[in-house]
Amino acid sequence: MTTIYSAKKIITMNPARPEATHVAVRDGRILGAGSLAELEGWGDYTLDERFAEKVIMPGLVEGHSHAMEGTLWRYTYVGYFDRMDPNGKVWSGLDGIEGVLDRLREADAAMEDPDAPLPGWSLDPIYFNNERVTREDLDKVSTTRPVGIMHASGHILNVNSKALEMAGLMKTGLNNPGVPLGKDGLPTGELKGPDVMTPVGIHVGFDRDMLACDEQGLVDFAKLCVRSGVTTATDLAARLPDEAVDMMSRVTARENFPTRIVPLRFHHGVTPEELIAHVLELKKKTSDRLRLGMIKVVVDGSIQGFSARMRWPGYYNGAENGLWYISPEHLKQIINSSLENNIHIHTHTNGDEATELVLDCMEEGLLKHPSRDHRFTLQHCQLADTAQFRRMSKLGMCVNLFANHHFYWGDEHYNLTVGPERAERMNACATALENDVPMAIHSDAPITPLGPLFTAWCAVNRLTASGRTQGETEKIDVDEALYAITLGAAYTLKLDGEVGSIETGKRADFAILEDDPESIGGENLKDVRVWGTVQDGRIFPASEL
Amino acid sequence: MPVTVIGGYLGSGKTTLVNHLLRNADGRRLAILVNEFGELPIDADLIEADDGDVISLTGGCVCCSYGNDLMMALMDMAKMEPRPDHIILESSGVALPGAIAGSVSLLNDYSLDGILVLTDAETVQERANDKYMADTILRQLQDANIILLNKIDLISDDKKAALNDWLQEKTQSATIIHTQNSVVPIEIALQSFEHDGGFSADRSTHSTSQFETKFFALNNSIDVKALAEELAEVPEIVRAKGFVQNEDGVLKTLQLVGQRFEITPAPNEVEAGIVVIGMKPLPELKTLAATG
Numbered sequence: 032m033t034t035i036y037s038a039k040k041i042i043t044m045n046p047a048r049p050e051a052t053h054v055a056v057r058d059g060r061i062l063g064a065g066s067l068a069e070l071e072g073w074g075d076y077t078l079d080e081r082f083a084e085k086v087i088m089p090g091l092v093e094g095h096s097h098a099m100e101g102t103l104w105r106y107t108y109v110g111y112f113d114r115m116d117p118n119g120k121v122w123s124g125l126d127g128i129e130g131v132l133d134r135l136r137e138a139d140a141a142m143e144d145p146d147a148p149l150p151g152w153s154l155d156p157i158y159f160n161n162e163r164v165t166r167e168d169l170d171k172v173s174t175t176r177p178v179g180i181m182h183a184s185g186h187i188l189n190v191n192s193k194a195l196e197m198a199g200l201m202k203t204g205l206n207n208p209g210v211p212l213g214k215d216g217l218p219t220g221e222l223k224g225p226d227v228m229t230p231v232g233i234h235v236g237f238d239r240d241m242l243a244c245d246e247q248g249l250v251d252f253a254k255l256c257v258r259s260g261v262t263t264a265t266d267l268a269a270r271l272p273d274e275a276v277d278m279m280s281r282v283t284a285r286e287n288f289p290t291r292i293v294p295l296r297f298h299h300g301v302t303p304e305e306l307i308a309h310v311l312e313l314k315k316k317t318s319d320r321l322r323l324g325m326i327k328v329v330v331d332g333s334i335q336g337f338s339a340r341m342r343w344p345g346y347y348n349g350a351e352n353g354l355w356y357i358s359p360e361h362l363k364q365i366i367n368s369s370l371e372n373n374i375h376i377h378t379h380t381n382g383d384e385a386t387e388l389v390l391d392c393m394e395e396g397l398l399k400h401p402s403r404d405h406r407f408t409l410q411h412c413q414l415a416d417t418a419q420f421r422r423m424s425k426l427g428m429c430v431n432l433f434a435n436h437h438f439y440w441g442d443e444h445y446n447l448t449v450g451p452e453r454a455e456r457m458n459a460c461a462t463a464l465e466n467d468v469p470m471a472i473h474s475d476a477p478i479t480p481l482g483p484l485f486t487a488w489c490a491v492n493r494l495t496a497s498g499r500t501q502g503e504t505e506k507i508d509v510d511e512a513l514y515a516i517t518l519g520a521a522y523t524l525k526l527d528g529e530v531g532s533i534e535t536g537k538r539a540d541f542a543i544l545e546d547d548p549e550s551i552g553g554e555n556l557k558d559v560r561v562w563g564t565v566q567d568g569r570i571f572p573a574s575e576l
Numbered sequence: 577m578p579v580t581v582i583g584g585y586l587g588s589g590k591t592t593l594v595n596h597l598l599r600n601a602d603g604r605r606l607a608i609l610v611n612e613f614g615e616l617p618i619d620a621d622l623i624e625a626d627d628g629d630v631i632s633l634t635g636g637c638v639c640c641s642y643g644n645d646l647m648m649a650l651m652d653m654a655k656m657e658p659r660p661d662h663i664i665l666e667s668s669g670v671a672l673p674g675a676i677a678g679s680v681s682l683l684n685d686y687s688l689d690g691i692l693v694l695t696d697a698e699t700v701q702e703r704a705n706d707k708y709m710a711d712t713i714l715r716q717l718q719d720a721n722i723i724l725l726n727k728i729d730l731i732s733d734d735k736k737a738a739l740n741d742w743l744q745e746k747t748q749s750a751t752i753i754h755t756q757n758s759v760v761p762i763e764i765a766l767q768s769f770e771h772d773g774g775f776s777a778d779r780s781t782h783s784t785s786q787f788e789t790k791f792f793a794l795n796n797s798i799d800v801k802a803l804a805e806e807l808a809e810v811p812e813i814v815r816a817k818g819f820v821q822n823e824d825g826v827l828k829t830l831q832l833v834g835q836r837f838e839i840t841p842a843p844n845e846v847e848a849g850i851v852v853i854g855m856k857p858l859p860e861l862k863t864l865a866a867t868g
């Protein structure tokens with residue numbers, strides 16, 4: 032059974048025939064892209080003209096996201112920017128504390144159980160002139176139920192008095208830098224850092240399983256994928272216990288599940304030996320729409336949380352250097368065993384010292400275990416300098432840069448964390464490409480919204496939220512950005528032979544667009560409208576999710 | 577429940593110490609929290625039952641792993657029946673024990689007794705010069721109440737003295753104990769150090785990168801209350817403590833936490849001076865600078 036789709040334009044990402052008018056699909060795979068006359072040679076077919084006025088691109092690939100974004104949408108969104116939920120409703124951005132409180136009050140009024148927790152997410156006070164939300168503010172929402180809002184960065188939580196009471200922290204005499212105190216000696220309700228957030232977080236709905244997405248969360252995450260043109264997305268990362276893997280296998284196997292999910296096993300909490308053994312077991316459970324068997328190693332923290340590991344001269348504001356989340360010995364052991372067992376690793380490094388450590392360990396590991404096609408990928412890798420990109424290139428590494436960070440926190444990096452010069456080289460897409468480092472760009476959803484076309488816009492324009500261009504020389508052009516969100520990202524997952532371009536033999540994974548990203552102009556890339564997706568030949572209109 | 581945090585880099589003897597303490601628990605029901613169940617963290621003959629998440633040990637002791645969520649593991653442990661007598665929290669080789677201690681102190685079921693940091697006499701100085709690990713090692717030393725200079729039998733007497741001096745210089749005020757095979761009396765290892773709710777708990781600030789500490793020697797007298805009110809208005813300041821000569825010439829103790837402060841008579845034989853701890857960058861504190 033062959034279907035030939037006509038389109039206004041098909042962007043193939045196949046340099047041999049970059050554009051086509053028709054694509055033929057059989058059994059969920061691409062027979063070919065070209066003219067109708069060329070494709071008719073495949074035999075009997077049905078001509079489907081539903082996309083005749085649309086632009087078709089290869090299904091977009093998000094190389095660094097977290098399926099937890101699906102779960103978060105069950106909580107109240109209080110971010111500064113407009114953002115679309117899994118059901119297509121656009122929640123307007125809130126530009127002040129009053130707006131945040133109003134939205135929380137609405138949520139409060141809609142809840143039946145007066146004691147149930149009310150969690151909100153994506154608060155970002157840097158857009159409110161850094162005015163902080165206090166316990167007293169949130170008490171205006173409710174004094175009977177615990178209320179808590181997570182900052183967009185994920186590093187800070189603001190709660191009301193009830194939540195503090197439930198955690199036993201509504202008292203004086205506390206002495207922890209993560210718990211600021213008010214005039215009355217009581218906590219202001221702001222909680223900084225994961226260890227401080229956890230004991231209160233569980234009372235406001237941010238519990239232990241939040242990071243591990245649940246069944247509904249995974250279904251909702253997939254809806255967001257369809258709405259943003261994504262057909263393959265990573266879940267980076269999770270502990271992946273058997274129950275979670277069984278659930279994900281079951282859900283992704285459903286006939287109407289629209290996304291290929293690639294979950295990576297988080298390194299924390301097990302020894303290197305156990306990690307390798309677990310991932311080898313996971314590999315056996317891999318399926319068409321659930322690709323298992325990769326590892327994510329977290330090496331340091333975040334730049335805006337001042338927990339990233341920086342080389343000299345460190346943070347611009349003089350903050351002490353950040354934290355290691357793994358010892359060099361363990362990192363080497365994981366890299367060596369993975370090279371030996373042909374396991375694919377992605378490493379999280381934000382600061383340039385963390386990146387340097389990974390490069391050193393890779394250099395050493397590859398001498399012992401030469402591997403021609405390991406494609407180990409540096410994730411975020413926000414501060415790498417040119418010399419480090421040169422090393423990545425020599426070592427055969429890939430990079431997935433956090434292009435969205437520029438827009439959301441670029442001003443903060445410029446003024447506070449790394450200072451002007453290094454802020455301009457952050458997420459150096461042009462340098463990566465100049466040095467032939469295979470490159471992807473990402474959203475890290477839910478930290479920033481899932482949407483590769485928006486991410487491409489960020490990499491092309493390098494605008495900050497205040498409207499400054501930051502790092503003119505690191506801009507890339509539209510073609511390069513579109514490559515990064517398709518074949519570029521697919522390459523970092525070793526899926527480039529299956530997805531990322533529209534050519535014979537590949538999966539019939541398409542992003543169906545209302546506008547042409549190649550002609551709309553780089554400054555408008557983020558405004559390209561997404562109709563929906565085709566995944567393995569199955570059609571998913573966003574309007575019918 | 578009292579908690580002792582055990583820190584130190586890989587290979588410094590943490591596992592050996594934990595096993596030594598278990599063998600000498602002497603009726604204490606110890607609960608051991610480890611980052612991960614490695615190549616067993618506990619000697620086989622001490623294990624009674626292993627049901628995955630919790631390993632039951634002889635003498636009513638237990639061992640659990642906390643993976644990437646220490647706070648959750650502690651909250652779970654608080655529900656354990658019967659309650660352990662003492663929690664020993666083994667931090668990972670790259671963790672900063674002071675930061676862990678600061679977190680533990682937020683949980684109502686727990687109180688921090690002390691921080692013990694192990695060092696490998698043969699390698700500690702080398703590690704403290706390591707390209708990547710140097711500052712982590714030094715911050716671990718600064719966090720300690722007790723430092724075990726372990727594997728002391730492996731170095732010469734000359735080196736011992738020099739190493740001891742070097743350690744003394746690197747730590748704040750820790751007691752340094754020379755050990756072989758992590759052997760230390762349990763009463764010493766698990767002793768309680770005074771945490772007056774005041775300064776000692778500020779060791780957590782040594783470990784958090786967003787804070788800085790400034791010291792001002794105050795040579796001139798000043799209106800202490802006015803100074804306190806001024807400091808309380810600086811949002812970056814988290815804490816301040818010191819001795820200030822009041823306008824009337826009397827030395828006072830000033831303690832400030834957030835926007836609250838307390839002024840009390842100063843003890844005898846202390847010198848004027850104040851330590852200010854706050855978010856980086858601390859703004860210029862003109863009054864203090866002028867007084868010093």
Ligand SMILES: [Zn+2]
Pocket residue numbers: 095096097267268475
């Ligand atoms: Zn991430």
